[in-house]
Amino acid sequence: MEATIREIFTIHILCYHDNAFATSRALHIVNTLNASATYGLLEAFFDEQEKFYGKATFNMSKAGVVNHIVEFTANEIGKSYLSAIKSGFTDTKTDHSTRVSFKYGCLRGVYGTPYFFVNGFPLPDAGSALDYKGWRKVLDSLVTKQDPLHHSL
Known part of the structure; x- marks a missing residue:
């Protein structure tokens, strides 16, 4: 689910x-x-x-x-x-x-709002609200399985 x-x-x-x-x-x-x-x-x-x-x-x-x-x-x-x-x-x-x-x-x-953390780490651009697409971009990158051979640094 x-x-x-x-x-x-x-x-x-x-x-x-x-x-x-x-x-x-x-x-x-x-x-x-x-x-x-x-x-x-x-x-x-x-x-x-x-x-x-x-x-x-x-x-x-x-x-x-x-x-x-x-x-x-x-x-x-x-x-x-x-x-x-x-x-x-x-x-x-x-x-x-x-x-x-x-x-x-x-x-x-x-010290102000909004201020966002993901897994304890602050997101860049504190004070800027994220819309649905912005949150999907952040969160999907954390839960999508990465191919270690094609992962760029």
Whole structure:
């Protein structure tokens, strides 16, 4: 069975911006509840990111921001997950996972987005997004069997 792109990638979120740690934590929580919903939620956060920083959350308490993120997350992945998402924010495992993920990027010198690694090695042109054809070129070269007699250096 062929893996989909979403099953291959691991995403580490930089937590430098307002409330990025809490939204990243929501992604870790959702990944444990329903892994197939994680990337959809990530896309929703990026599509509506203005709801989670600056004026939109300036006068909110930390608990208020978390509640806002919990509600948004439940609306995106399904209201039946609401209590599990809420309790995920009190689970030390999701806090730890989010911190480890953030540190992973920091230790590798990631300072902006997007920044891509394949098998732990940074891709050239950090900061340039790849389209489907670009990713296929990178990944296919890694999984295609090479003929050692005709491999050029």
